[in-house]
Amino acid sequence: MTTNQPHATLFIQCLVDGFYPEVAEAMVKVLRRLGVRLDCPTDQTCCGQPAFNSGYRHEARKAAKRFIALFENSEAIVCPSGSCATMVRRHYPELFESDGPWLERALRVADKTYELSQYLVDVLGVADVGARFSGRVTFHDSCHPLRYLGVREQPRKLIRAAAGTELVEMVDSDRCCGFGGAFSVKYPKISTAMVDYKARRIIEAGVDAVVGCDMGCLMNIGGYLGRMGADVKVRHLAQFLAGTGED
Numbered sequence: 001m002t003t004n005q006p007h008a009t010l011f012i013q014c015l016v017d018g019f020y021p022e023v024a025e026a027m028v029k030v031l032r033r034l035g036v037r038l039d040c041p042t043d044q045t046c047c048g049q050p051a052f053n054s055g056y057r058h059e060a061r062k063a064a065k066r067f068i069a070l071f072e073n074s075e076a077i078v079c080p081s082g083s084c085a086t087m088v089r090r091h092y093p094e095l096f097e098s099d100g101p102w103l104e105r106a107l108r109v110a111d112k113t114y115e116l117s118q119y120l121v122d123v124l125g126v127a128d129v130g131a132r133f134s135g136r137v138t139f140h141d142s143c144h145p146l147r148y149l150g151v152r153e154q155p156r157k158l159i160r161a162a163a164g165t166e167l168v169e170m171v172d173s174d175r176c177c178g179f180g181g182a183f184s185v186k187y188p189k190i191s192t193a194m195v196d197y198k199a200r201r202i203i204e205a206g207v208d209a210v211v212g213c214d215m216g217c218l219m220n221i222g223g224y225l226g227r228m229g230a231d232v233k234v235r236h237l238a239q240f241l242a243g244t245g246e247d
Contacts, residue, residue, distance in 0.1 A: 006124060009074035010040040011047070011067075011088075011113070013081035015215045023215060026242035027080050027116060030129055034120075041070050049087040052095070053181060061095050068092070068105050076123060077113040080238050082145025082213045085115040090148050115145050115213060116238055117154035131162035131241045135208030139167065140198070140221065141174040142214040155213055155237050162240070170205040172197075179220035195224045202232060209233035211240050 008031060016023045031038055048063030067088065071077050079085045089110045096102040120126050137159055145151035152174075159167050178184060178194025198221060202210050210225075210232055212218045222234035 005035055005037045007037040007039075007075040008078045008119065009071060009076065010038060011044065011071065011077050011079040011084070012040065013079060013084045013215065014046050015219070016080055019219075020215050020236070023080050023236045023238050026236070026238040027078070029242040030116075030120075030238060031078070033130060034124060034126060036124075044070055047084050047087045049084060049091075050181065052087065052091055057095065060091075064088075064092050064095050064106065065102065068102070068109050071113075072105055072109050074112065076119060077109070078116060078119045079113065080116050080213075080236065081215065082115040082142050082149060082151055083216065085113055085118075086144040086148040088113040115149060115151055117158055117213060118149065118151055120241075121154040121157055127157045128161040129158065129241050130243070131158070132164055132243055133162050133209070133240060134164040136166045136168050136206065137162075137209045137211055137240070138170045138202060138205045138207045139173060140170075140177065140202075140210055140212040140217060142212055142217045143176050143180075145213050146174055151213065155211070158237065158241060159211060168205050168207050170201045170207075170210075172201055175201075177217045177220050179216050181216065184220065191220075192224075195220055199224045199228060199230065203228075203230050207232060209235055209240070211235050211237055213237050 012024050045066060046063055047067050048060035052060035092106040092110055096106045139155055176194055177198045178191035184191040215236055218234050218236060225232050
């Protein structure tokens, strides 16, 4: 029955919305394939993470209040970005720790906000989403989902379940790629050394593709692999699961 279908509200990261809409489209394809009813507020804006990370707490609170008001009646909030999900789940309560009414609202929203692989594996209890990829794949652990949300095994379960896929662990999969948003701008030499290390571990793994849960990391890694002339596909988990991983 339709009333028993899970219902999710999509929270689309700014980077995906502005530069990689195909990632959002892939997420929709996967969730619809699983029978999830979806809605996506078109007036949603940034969660406030850039302001928060730069120390602008007042501006971050303004963005957070808008987000909370817009999403608080959702059954579940699903995002194709572990870093943005971390902002809502971990840092919204910090922003309102001395504001009782808003803290309660922030905690309610935080409790039902999920990175995509979290939602699929931990909430829906699904591993096999009908994905297919013929080849060897490695996974890059982005810092925020791994360290703040405990997202490690969830994406790997989804990748292992994909038909024709061999999951190969790279050395130091959980080592930062050096993007870090403003970090790569403020410290370009350090950032470049970090992504160089990451790219070389990916190449050494002898894989056809590298998959991740955050487009910031994947943009950084993909750009560097391209400059190296490496023949390795770079795919967001949503694209891989949607069956677009071989495009």
